[in-house]
Amino acid sequence: MKPAPFDYVRPASIDEACTILSEAGGGATVIAGGQTLVPLLNLRMSQPFVLVDIGAIPELRGVDRVVGGIRVGPMTRQADALEDQLLAQHLPAFVRALSHVGHHQTRNRGTIGGSVALGEPAAEMPATAVALGAEIEIASIRGTRRVPAEAFYLGPYMTVLEPDELVTGIIYPDWPQGHLVVFQELAQRPGDFALVGMVGALVIEGGLIQRVGLSWFGMGPTPMKMRRVEAELQGKAPDALDLKSLSRLAVSDAAPFDDHHASAEYRRTVGGRMFTRSIGDALALGEVA
Amino acid sequence: MSEYRVEMKVNGRRVAEAVEARTSLGDFLRLKLGYTGVHMGCEHGVCGACTIMVDGRAVRSCLMLAVQAEGSEVLTVEGLADAQDALHPAQDAMRKAHGLQCGFCTPGVVMTLASLCADRRCDEQSMVAAMSGHICRCTGYQGIRRAITMLAAEVGSAGSDT
Numbered sequence: 001m002k003p004a005p006f007d008y009v010r011p012a013s014i015d016e017a018c019t020i021l022s023e024a025g026g027g028a029t030v031i032a033g034g035q036t037l038v039p040l041l042n043l044r045m046s047q048p049f050v051l052v053d054i055g056a057i058p059e060l061r062g063v064d065r066v067v068g069g070i071r072v073g074p075m076t077r078q079a080d081a082l083e084d085q086l087l088a089q090h091l092p093a094f095v096r097a098l099s100h101v102g103h104h105q106t107r108n109r110g111t112i113g114g115s116v117a118l119g120e121p122a123a124e125m126p127a128t129a130v131a132l133g134a135e136i137e138i139a140s141i142r143g144t145r146r147v148p149a150e151a152f153y154l155g156p157y158m159t160v161l162e163p164d165e166l167v168t169g170i171i172y173p174d175w176p177q178g179h180l181v182v183f184q185e186l187a188q189r190p191g192d193f194a195l196v197g198m199v200g201a202l203v204i205e206g207g208l209i210q211r212v213g214l215s216w217f218g219m220g221p222t223p224m225k226m227r228r229v230e231a232e233l234q235g236k237a238p239d240a241l242d243l244k245s246l247s248r249l250a251v252s253d254a255a256p257f258d259d260h261h262a263s264a265e266y267r268r269t270v271g272g273r274m275f276t277r278s279i280g281d282a283l284a285l286g287e288v289a
Numbered sequence: 290m291s292e293y294r295v296e297m298k299v300n301g302r303r304v305a306e307a308v309e310a311r312t313s314l315g316d317f318l319r320l321k322l323g324y325t326g327v328h329m330g331c332e333h334g335v336c337g338a339c340t341i342m343v344d345g346r347a348v349r350s351c352l353m354l355a356v357q358a359e360g361s362e363v364l365t366v367e368g369l370a371d372a373q374d375a376l377h378p379a380q381d382a383m384r385k386a387h388g389l390q391c392g393f394c395t396p397g398v399v400m401t402l403a404s405l406c407a408d409r410r411c412d413e414q415s416m417v418a419a420m421s422g423h424i425c426r427c428t429g430y431q432g433i434r435r436a437i438t439m440l441a442a443e444v445g446s447a448g449s450d451t
Contacts, residue, residue, distance in 0.1 A: 001332040001333065002311065002316075002332075003311040004311070005309065005310070005311055006310055006311060007291060007310060008293060008310035008354070008356050010356075010359075031354075031357075034352055034353060034354070034357070035334060035349075035352050038313070038333075038334070038351070038352040038353070038354070039333035039334050039352065041311070042313075042332050042333050042351070043333060051310060051354075053356075053357060055357065079346070102422075103337075103419070103421050103422030104347065104401065104418065104419040104421075104422055105337060105340055105347045105348055105349055105401060105419070105422040106334060106349065106352070106422065108346040108347060108348050109346075109348050109349070109352065109353060189421065190418075190421040191421045191422065
């Protein structure tokens with residue numbers, strides 16, 4: 001349970017970090033809060049030559065209002081984001097999902113960017129980014145680029161991030177005040193990764209669903225966006241919805257697998273009920289977190 | 290294998306040591322500095338026994354490298370009692386309510402509770418919720434719950450900032 005040896009660097013700027021990553025030629029791993037990475041190091045599932053600690057780069061920290069949305073610095077600690085007024089006011093679904101990430105003690109170290117960049121398929125933060133339509137800002141010595149969260153995830157712990165690239169921001173688009181929060185998760189214990197979960201937001205204006213973003217987590221190799229259900233919900237009146245058939249459609253957008261916690265069939269069964277309940281709750285209760 | 294010089298404050302004492310990058314903060318505190326109240330359990334962030342305070346926040350010392358604690362203020366259970374060795378209210382409540390049996394998980398539990406007291410989040414609900422980050426195989430948690438009830442009443446009513 002001790003990591004293999006590695007070197008350690010703590011760059012002071014994004015440029016410096018990108019240079020180190022580029023020169024390491026794939027042998028470097030970025031550490032933010034380390035709450036998922038250090039277990040992987042301890043179990044020797046990850047064996048980098050050099051660990052690049054981005055904890056001392058001030059511009060990677062904090063939550064800011066930007067044109068059309070909210071930008072979250074990847075080094076923002078989960079505990080700080082949970083108390084952030086901007087996020088509470090503008091992205092209640094994000095805060096709701098975040099409160100289910102790990103435990104008090106791991107949120108004190110764990111970061112938003114770490115969770116987003118790692119891409120654990122059963123984690124809340126990647127699915128939240130996908131559901132809300134966030135963009136991931138990525139830097140390297142070759143320049144910067146932005147990737148929609150939906151296109152960022154390729155498989156479990158696999159993303160489009162190249163070995164020389166660093167996530168420098170997660171930009172969540174504005175959702176109008178009063179939008180409805182959808183969130184539900186089933187886990188064996190509070191703080192565990194979800195067996196099944198869903199997260200998202202709904203905008204109802206003039207009695208019709210005007211905008212919707214929904215994603216599963218723990219229901220496939222990546223966060224699974226409920227594309228067909230979103231298309232189906234768009235423009236509909238909430239009380240005219242057939243939640244039963246929509247739940248079947250939602251589950252068909254997922255690709256759950258068997259593992260030692262639960263079977264794929266169990267996940268589909270629970271997912272269907274979870275969908276009916278959480279959409280029903282959001283619409284009936286007008287739950288504005 | 291290169292070593293890195295690291296400086297931090299541990300229980301009020303300034304320390305400067307050379308460590309391997311891979312050394313966890315928990316192992317550093319135990320093996321280099323002798324703070325054996327830091328109990329290493331699972332070493333992958335599940336059990337909570339190794340919980341300490343870094344800059345006032347409860348963190349798992351198995352999930353943090355010693356080099357990452359550069360410039361930090363670290364508090365272990367050894368530094369919790371005051372100069373006269375009077376127990377911290379969290380320790381006292383755990384003792385009075387019989388919140389421990391074998392004691393392996395106890396330093397971690399106590400450090401989480403003490404951090405919440407310091408952060409003025411010593412309401413019963415917050416403290417019970419934070420216990421999801423600790424595994425106790427002896428007590429069935431009921432003793433710990435009683436300790437929390439006692440602690441919330443005491444610290445809450447005293448308006449203490451300990």
